[in-house]
Amino acid sequence: MKYLCLVYTEEAKLEALSDKEFEQLDRDSLAYDSEMREVGHFLVAHALQSVDAATTLRVRKNKLSATDGPFAETKEQLCGFVLIKAKDLNEAIRVAARIPSARVGSVEVRPVRELAENEPWDKRG
Amino acid sequence: MTESGETISQRVEEVYRTESRRILATLIRLLGDFDLAEEALQNAFAAAVVAWPRDGLPQNPRAWLVSAGRFKAVDMLRRRTRLDAAQNELARSLESRAADEAELPELEDDRLRLIFVCCHPALPPDAQIALTLREVCGLTTEEIARAFLVSPPTVAQRIVRAKNKVRDAKIPYEVPALAELHERLEIVLHVIYLIFNEGYSASSGESLTRSDLALEAIRLARLLLALLPQPDSEAIGLLALMLLQQSRQAARTSADGELVLLADQDRSLWNRDQIKEGVALVWKALAMQNVGTYTLQAAIAAIHAESTSSAATDWNEITGLYDLLKEVDPSPVVELNRAVAIAMRDGDEAGLGLIDRLLASGDLDDYALAHAGRAELLRRLGRNEEARRSYERALRLMGQEPERRFIGRRLRELESPDALRGS
Numbered sequence: 001m002k003y004l005c006l007v008y009t010e011e012a013k014l015e016a017l018s019d020k021e022f023e024q025l026d027r028d029s030l031a032y033d034s035e036m037r038e039v040g041h042f043l044v045a046h047a048l049q050s051v052d053a054a055t056t057l058r059v060r061k062n063k064l065s066a067t068d069g070p071f072a073e074t075k076e077q078l079c080g081f082v083l084i085k086a087k088d089l090n091e092a093i094r095v096a097a098r099i100p101s102a103r104v105g106s107v108e109v110r111p112v113r114e115l116a117e118n119e120p121w122d123k124r125g
Numbered sequence: 126m127t128e129s130g131e132t133i134s135q136r137v138e139e140v141y142r143t144e145s146r147r148i149l150a151t152l153i154r155l156l157g158d159f160d161l162a163e164e165a166l167q168n169a170f171a172a173a174v175v176a177w178p179r180d181g182l183p184q185n186p187r188a189w190l191v192s193a194g195r196f197k198a199v200d201m202l203r204r205r206t207r208l209d210a211a212q213n214e215l216a217r218s219l220e221s222r223a224a225d226e227a228e229l230p231e232l233e234d235d236r237l238r239l240i241f242v243c244c245h246p247a248l249p250p251d252a253q254i255a256l257t258l259r260e261v262c263g264l265t266t267e268e269i270a271r272a273f274l275v276s277p278p279t280v281a282q283r284i285v286r287a288k289n290k291v292r293d294a295k296i297p298y299e300v301p302a303l304a305e306l307h308e309r310l311e312i313v314l315h316v317i318y319l320i321f322n323e324g325y326s327a328s329s330g331e332s333l334t335r336s337d338l339a340l341e342a343i344r345l346a347r348l349l350l351a352l353l354p355q356p357d358s359e360a361i362g363l364l365a366l367m368l369l370q371q372s373r374q375a376a377r378t379s380a381d382g383e384l385v386l387l388a389d390q391d392r393s394l395w396n397r398d399q400i401k402e403g404v405a406l407v408w409k410a411l412a413m414q415n416v417g418t419y420t421l422q423a424a425i426a427a428i429h430a431e432s433t434s435s436a437a438t439d440w441n442e443i444t445g446l447y448d449l450l451k452e453v454d455p456s457p458v459v460e461l462n463r464a465v466a467i468a469m470r471d472g473d474e475a476g477l478g479l480i481d482r483l484l485a486s487g488d489l490d491d492y493a494l495a496h497a498g499r500a501e502l503l504r505r506l507g508r509n510e511e512a513r514r515s516y517e518r519a520l521r522l523m524g525q526e527p528e529r530r531f532i533g534r535r536l537r538e539l540e541s542p543d544a545l546r547g548s
Contacts, residue, residue: 001295087295087297088295088296088297089245089247089294089295089296089297090296090297090299090301090305091297093247094305111293111294111295
């Protein structure tokens with residue numbers, strides 16, 4: 001099974017971190033990526049830029065509308081994601097619980113709905 | 126065959142009563158699907174009703190039923206018109222494995238696995254409760270709905286959604302690893318205690334007790350204790366707490382259904398057997414490591430249970446236990462109960478001061494019992510006008526009819542002091 005771990009934090013909290021703390025969080029995240037890669041859980045992960053840089057699109061009746069920012073004002077914003085491979089939800093929770101940003105925000109663990117066509121990284125193994 | 130057909134069909138019924146939940150747990154593990162397992166279970170028993178009178182009672186009825194259930198499941202999977210690849214594979218793997226006896230020692234583990242699946246943290250609390258009562262205890266959807274004062278379709282929907290989540294998110298059928306056992310067990314204990322409380326003090330409505338649910342929770346705690354690979358002090362403490370609370374059941378309401386406070390209860394109505402068992406369990410739990418919130422609450426209940434009256438109660442020891450409880454499980458409600466114990470030990474003024482400070486913090490503003498407790502102390506101190514205002518505040522916040530009537534009685538007493546003097 002694949003699980004997408006969506007990492008949410010309050011951007012204000014991230015901004016409140018000192019440069020040193022922020023760099024440490026980045027280093028921890030990269031280190032954990034490699035650890036997950038070594039044991040075969042890791043598929044892909046990215047940190048995201050601030051929601052200030054986001055654009056929301058909608059296509060209605062073939063007409064595109066683009067607006068500034070995320071579609072909903074919420075306290076916590078999506079700030080990164082990790083796609084993992086795990087045998088079941090308990091394993092996914094064990095892996096996701098150690099994502100370093102979970103210490104600052106929250107991680108939503110979502111099972112991936114498999115569509116007919118496989119993603120390219122499936123073929124690699 | 127020496128046994129007549131009739132005795133054998135009685136035997137089938139008996140096996141159904143005593144074993145069906147165990148067999149279901151194993152079928153859920155083997156089939157990985159709640160509904161398929163339930164259907165396979167019913168079909169296996171239907172087959173037993175035909176086969177056993179004809180061929181005689183199998184040596185191991187449980188093994189026979191598990192094996193029959195598995196073959197019925199294969200049939201069902203085959204008959205489904207749109208066999209997808211996954212189901213085909215499941216049918217094949219089920220078929221290739223013979224009914225190996227080696228699987229049977231796992232039966233009891235399967236029940237424990239089932240409890241942990243039903244109480245998985247990924248499921249919402251009301252679904253954990255409904256699924257546990259349905260799958261582990263074998264209550265019907267209608268029974269659960271009646272007990273929780275919701276409609277059967279609501280319960281059915283909760284159960285269906287929970288089963289879908291177990292399947293879609295792939296919640297595994299396993300007892301958590303040792304490193305996670307403690308946290309996961311906490312949730313199981315919490316679910317059991319919620320079931321008990323729903324039975325012990327209905328959160329709304331006319332009836333103060335729905336004791337069936339309380340007894341079901343006690344049964345569940347006993348089952349859990351029997352199944353756990355090693356004893357857990359909080360599981361023991363929870364069973365003790367429920368037994369000790371349940372022991373007062375007959376004394377908690379008067380003949381006309383009115384609430385009777387602990388201090389005014391006829392203690393000869395308390396159930397001595399439950400007290401004896403509960404107290405012994407408290408000692409057992411206290412002797413273990415990691416004394417937790419259930420054990421401490423049970424220890425407090427044990428002191429009440431062994432005291433002949435409110436006046437003869439060792440309020441100093443109770444206060445001490447609340448001090449410990451405050452450390453282990455800090456909450457405004459614990460503080461409130463501690464304040465009441467201090468009122469009993471050091472006098473009403475001392476207790477009132479603590480309650481006022483607690484209320485000033487705002488955490489208990491909407492908690493009826495905080496205002497009722499404050500009112501009670503004010504009444505005892507003769508500050509009737511303030512007592513009346515607090516009772517009224519409590520009344521506005523209360524959901525249960527017997528409790529509302531109790532407060533109503535107190536308010537009437539305050540309005541006609543003559544009646545009070547006369548009583």
